[in-house]
Amino acid sequence: ETGVTQTPRHLVMGMTNKKSLKCEQHLGHNAMYWYKQSAKKPLELMFVYSLEERVENNSVPSRFSPECPNSSHLFLHLHTLQPEDSALYLCASSQHLLLESSYNEQFFGPGTRLTVL
């Protein structure tokens, strides 16, 4: 168990629905991340939070809206998604932002498999 949990594990939604993905970490980390993995593509970093403040937004469409209410929880709110948004969404956390040593690794959740119809 990595200490990072994600719910739900699977989600099917229509293009007009609003849903939220939840991530929770029990590791006492200060940084949290959302990643997207589309089929046959590498993981893409979407958002980064450090001490509950967003520090990076990699040109992600506004139909994805992150929220970090405290250092243990991270949400990704979804609305009016497109079928091409179907992907695996992974959450991760780390003690600090700069992953330059074995003392600061990223710990990943198991992901949410999202299908947009």
Added chain:
Amino acid sequence: ILNVEQSPQSLHVQEGDSTNFTCSFPSSNFYALHWYRWETAKSPEALFVMTLNGDEKKKGRISATLNTKEGYSYLYIKGSQPEDSATYLCVHTSGTYKYIFGTGTRLKVLA
């Protein structure tokens, strides 16, 4: 454009065989190179973090080397076992939240 390439994309080996994969990355703006092991339906698990040219890391039957001048890292698995079946990801770090993932090498070890 910063690209991280992994080869092969997939491979099948027999139980007991040794195998290795390659991760290629641009040699400029290098901070660290990470290797992850990712089993289906589970979370990616960190294997190694390497920062210095010439670094060699080992964990059980798995080891990794790093060449930052030429921009590559090798991951070796000695005496592969069925439980080694997974996707192996490498990640290049070039700064704060500058993480570029490879597409991974999918390993299947046949019993």
